[in-house]
Amino acid sequence: MPLEFRRSDALTFGIELELMVLNTHSYDLARGAADILPRLAKQELPGEVKPEITESMIEINSRVQRRYDALLEDLIVLRDAIVGTADKLNLAIAGGGSHPFHRWNDRRIFPTERFRHVSELYGYLAKQFTVFGQHIHVGVAQPDDAVYLTHRLAPFIPHFIALSAASPFYQGEDTSFETSRLHAVSAFPLSGHMPEVRTWDEFSAFFDEMAGYGIVKSMKDFYWDIRPKPEYGTIEIRICDTPLTVDLAVQLAAYAQTLAADLLLNRRDEPLEPLYRVYGYNRFQACRFGFEGTLVYPYSRKQVRLREDLLATLERLRPTANDLGAGSALLALERMAENQVNGSRWMRECYERNHSLADVVRMQSERWGTVPRT
Amino acid sequence: MNPSFLPSMPLALSYPLLFGVLLVAGVMGGELARLLRLPRIIGYVVVGLIIGPLTTAMHIGPLLDQARIFVDLALGLVLFELGRRMDLRWMRRDWSLAATGIAEASLSFAAVFVLLVYEGFSPVKSGLAAAIAMTTAPSVLLFMSHETRSEGQVTERAINLAALNGLIASVLITLLLGSAHYARSKLELEIAILQPLYLFVGSVLLGLFMAVFTRVIARSIERSSDMHFTLVAGMVTAAVGLATLLKLPVILPLLAFGMFARNDERGHDLLNVNLAPVGRLLYIVLFVITGASLPLTGLAASLGVGLVLVLARVAGKTAAVLIFAPLGGLRARQAVGLALALTPMSTLALLMAHDVGQLFPSFAADLGPVFLAGLLVMEIVGPFAVQAGFTIAGETVPSLTGRYRAMPADAVERR
Numbered sequence: 001m002p003l004e005f006r007r008s009d010a011l012t013f014g015i016e017l018e019l020m021v022l023n024t025h026s027y028d029l030a031r032g033a034a035d036i037l038p039r040l041a042k043q044e045l046p047g048e049v050k051p052e053i054t055e056s057m058i059e060i061n062s063r064v065q066r067r068y069d070a071l072l073e074d075l076i077v078l079r080d081a082i083v084g085t086a087d088k089l090n091l092a093i094a095g096g097g098s099h100p101f102h103r104w105n106d107r108r109i110f111p112t113e114r115f116r117h118v119s120e121l122y123g124y125l126a127k128q129f130t131v132f133g134q135h136i137h138v139g140v141a142q143p144d145d146a147v148y149l150t151h152r153l154a155p156f157i158p159h160f161i162a163l164s165a166a167s168p169f170y171q172g173e174d175t176s177f178e179t180s181r182l183h184a185v186s187a188f189p190l191s192g193h194m195p196e197v198r199t200w201d202e203f204s205a206f207f208d209e210m211a212g213y214g215i216v217k218s219m220k221d222f223y224w225d226i227r228p229k230p231e232y233g234t235i236e237i238r239i240c241d242t243p244l245t246v247d248l249a250v251q252l253a254a255y256a257q258t259l260a261a262d263l264l265l266n267r268r269d270e271p272l273e274p275l276y277r278v279y280g281y282n283r284f285q286a287c288r289f290g291f292e293g294t295l296v297y298p299y300s301r302k303q304v305r306l307r308e309d310l311l312a313t314l315e316r317l318r319p320t321a322n323d324l325g326a327g328s329a330l331l332a333l334e335r336m337a338e339n340q341v342n343g344s345r346w347m348r349e350c351y352e353r354n355h356s357l358a359d360v361v362r363m364q365s366e367r368w369g370t371v372p373r374t
Numbered sequence: 375m376n377p378s379f380l381p382s383m384p385l386a387l388s389y390p391l392l393f394g395v396l397l398v399a400g401v402m403g404g405e406l407a408r409l410l411r412l413p414r415i416i417g418y419v420v421v422g423l424i425i426g427p428l429t430t431a432m433h434i435g436p437l438l439d440q441a442r443i444f445v446d447l448a449l450g451l452v453l454f455e456l457g458r459r460m461d462l463r464w465m466r467r468d469w470s471l472a473a474t475g476i477a478e479a480s481l482s483f484a485a486v487f488v489l490l491v492y493e494g495f496s497p498v499k500s501g502l503a504a505a506i507a508m509t510t511a512p513s514v515l516l517f518m519s520h521e522t523r524s525e526g527q528v529t530e531r532a533i534n535l536a537a538l539n540g541l542i543a544s545v546l547i548t549l550l551l552g553s554a555h556y557a558r559s560k561l562e563l564e565i566a567i568l569q570p571l572y573l574f575v576g577s578v579l580l581g582l583f584m585a586v587f588t589r590v591i592a593r594s595i596e597r598s599s600d601m602h603f604t605l606v607a608g609m610v611t612a613a614v615g616l617a618t619l620l621k622l623p624v625i626l627p628l629l630a631f632g633m634f635a636r637n638d639e640r641g642h643d644l645l646n647v648n649l650a651p652v653g654r655l656l657y658i659v660l661f662v663i664t665g666a667s668l669p670l671t672g673l674a675a676s677l678g679v680g681l682v683l684v685l686a687r688v689a690g691k692t693a694a695v696l697i698f699a700p701l702g703g704l705r706a707r708q709a710v711g712l713a714l715a716l717t718p719m720s721t722l723a724l725l726m727a728h729d730v731g732q733l734f735p736s737f738a739a740d741l742g743p744v745f746l747a748g749l750l751v752m753e754i755v756g757p758f759a760v761q762a763g764f765t766i767a768g769e770t771v772p773s774l775t776g777r778y779r780a781m782p783a784d785a786v787e788r789r
Contacts, residue, residue: 023530025459025636031526031769039703088703089527090464355597 003204003219005143008064008233010264011324012139013071013257017060017242017249018052018132019082019368020099020361022092027361029056029102029130032091039085046074049082053115054130056102058082058093064139067325068254075246083369094365095249096343097167097181097241098131100357125188131181132242134164134249136256137234143200145264146228149235150194151272152263153226153256154279157239158286158295159310163333164240164252165290166343169357178290178344179241182283190216191223193279196272203228225283235260244343244367247332254329255314258321265320274298291340310337389440396425396666400658413757415517418658422665429666436667443614445663448656449513449721450610450628453540456512457581457632459530460537470702471531475538477698478716479508482690483546489686493679495741498554502734503741505546506727507687507748510536511720511756517657518760526769528708531699532715532760537629540722544625547730548573554734577622581630584613588635592644602644606635623729625722664721664753667728673747680747684719684755687748691716707766714763718756719749 023030033055040049048061060078065071086093122129140146165178177183185191197203210216219230229236237256243249278296285293291307314334321330336342346367350360399421407417465472486507490500515536519529552570588609595601610628617627635644673680695713704712727745731738764770 024461024464034768035527088468090461090468090530 003200003207003230005146005200005228005230006233007141007143008139009066010139010141010145011257011261012064012066013253014062014064014137014234015060015071015075015249015253016062016135016137017095017246018134019058019060019242020094020096020132020365021056021058021086022094022361022365024090024092027092027358027365029054029099030091031055032086032089033058035089036082036085036091039088040081043081043085045078045081047078049078051112053118056099056130057132064137068250068257068329069325071253072247072250075250079246079368092362092365092369094361094368095166095242095244095246096132096347096361096364097165097179098170098184100169100347100360101172102130103171122188125184128187129184131167131184133181133185133238134240134242134252136237136240136253137229137232138237138256138260139232139234140260143228143230146230146233146235147194147197147200147203148267149260149263150226150228151196151275152268153235153237153259154193154275155282155298156259156313157225157237157279158282158293158306159255159313160237160239160252161283161286162290162293162306162310163255163336163342164243164248165287166241166244166347168344168348169351169360172357174348174351177288178342179287181241182239182287185223188223190221192225193276194222194224194227196276198272200228241343244346244364246368248336248343251329251332254321254324254326255333258317258324258326258330259313261324262317262320270299290342290344291337307337307340392429393441393444396421396662397655397658399425400662403662404658413518413761414521415514415657415661415757416754418661419665419753422662423668423670425662426666426669427671441659441663444656444659445721445725446614446618446624447607447611448660449725450614450624451607451653451656452513452516452660453625453628453722454606454610454632454635455516456533456537456540457629457634458636459533460629460633461534461636462633464534465538468702470698471534472538474531474695474698474702474712475535476542477694478535478691479539479542481694482687483508485686485690486683489683490741490744498550499737499741501550502547502554502730502737503683503727503745505543505550506723506730506745507683507719508543508546509540509719509722509726510716511718511722511752512536512540513657513660513722514718514720514756514760515715517653518757518764520653522761522764522770524764524769524771526767527704528711528715528767529764529769531704531712532763535712535716539716540625541629543726544623544629545574547726548623548626551730551733573622574626576620577617577626578630580613580616580620580622580627581632582634584609584616584627584631585634588631589644606644625726660721664724667724668746668750668753670750673743673750676743676747677751679744680749681751683744683748684751687719688717707768711763711765711767711769714759714766717752717759717763719752720756723749 021030021032021036022028033051036058037049037051047063050059050061052059060082062071062074062078065074083093138149140149161179161182167179167181168174168177170180195206197206207216216222219227225239226235226237240252243252275298278298282295285295286306291310293306294303295306295309296303311334314330314337317330318327321327347360347364350363351357400418403417403421404414405417407414465475483504486504487500490503491497510532515532518524519533548570552567588605591605592602595605610631613627613631614624617624692713695716696709699709699712700706727742731742
């Protein structure tokens, strides 16, 4: 049975964000989703707030938007509603890719059928998977475009990693990585990237084969960095840590939108194999060194500093971004790359102040809730 | 040969020996309770109830007086922890929480006060007893939340409300004692006013001083949790000593110390220390001695009134919580859970009654038996109520057997 792809308007976009729920005395993760969600359900919101696998996590799903400023506006309303509700319950909300010091066996699985199934299947991985990511959806009009974009966005994955990185600490240690969250993802059997299929039909055949083996039941079972999302008619970039502010989350989405626009306009047809030969290396460089990582170009075989590549790309995309209304978003990212600041660097600087991870989390939650718009 | 190196007969029982026996017996009693699927506290208290008469038979003075320093230290740490968990800003943000707290304290006070006056006790004594009955045992609450690993709105709210009713009760007791002095000995009015004022302001200042001092030291020592734990334990003990020296009640300065030591945006000098490692030892001491201080035999005559007192108290608390908690958006199960979690009475009430009795001997003579009878009932019922409350609210780890770590979470839930 061919996998049905629900078409959507090209270059519309939206985001999903997984957020931490914290107590306000030790700033450890707290059980709170079950108290926050019913209170939010009573409010009219520009998007959805849903439970995630553990009770210390909630997920925002934004509405579908066309423009950066509209999406940002929605996200700010959602953020304020969640923070306000949590505040009344004496809970705090924060961004960041992983909690710096929580113990995974303290987590409780949110009591729904699917989460119980996942927990049973993956055992301790499911609880260790208490990590917090951002997913960016970009709408595509043709299913073949979804396959095309999934491949051609792959070289830009390191950019998203370096910009969003906000999980330097894990289980109470500085991991020396810019993002430690991605290790938790890699432990799952179907992580990595999509195989080198070229059309939607080829992809459908691949999916049927995997379903025939009984390995997958739905697209949800693939934990790839980028994957087509036929139910929404989008491609989904799943590599980002949840940033420390909604502003950055929306800027990253705008970057993905602009990249997609450029790739659809200037079609690439280089072979896919070299692209995936260097993929793992480049991804590791970004996770470990962030802006300072070294990227390998698959076709020219040249090496370049991640930051240089990112800045060059942002500059090249400027006209496209301006057409989409995302110019200011890309400028903000450019400033980040120039100054080499991301969430992880900010968190490490916070830690230097008084060597308390609890205080780092407190400042994260403060930053999430109150950072002024720039 | 003169065998002077041998102990002289008859052997004199020493306190270290008694103390060791008490601890080990407590541990075993707790595990026995566990085997019978009861909260461990029940085991500790029962061991105390057995040891109590034994010490009397062996002509050892009341354990509570002899081991008061351990009780003070243990309760001091519990109150400090309680103060640290109390969040006044939360009460400002969610008015329903403060309203629930004031209502449950007032209603339980009123119920017990009316009952005791009706029973013919003097208003001042009835007021003192009602004020003590207003408190929720923080030791039982914190111990049970550790044991059941309970976490969530009901647990947090119960801890905050226990801190609030402890605070209100100790202020009220201070005021009532002042008026009792005034009525009894026709002291000058100034003393009747100045004494409570001194007790209150002095306690808060002592708490503040200890917190500031602790922060200063914390900044200059290694930031590891065992160093900070030792620092806190030392400062809490010192605070207990200072409070006694300054003739202040122990409860108020320790609560204040905890509240001022809370980390917030102003400073994060003190690590959050986990009391659990030595917590077990302190809790056992606390509960065994509390049990040992409840004379089983002398209470039979007062059990009736004691029981009614406890019922009035619980009715007051429950009514207030069921009315006000839902206004803060708590679900029905959560409100019931919260009401149950607020019921225990234990060491804090015992110490308060004991100290009031020393300042005001006729209180002990008149109301002592009734109060202790009520306390005895709550000592047994309280832990069950808290456990039931946390479970009904859905905040405990699904299995209480302690084996959940070895299994996937849902394997436990499915049973």
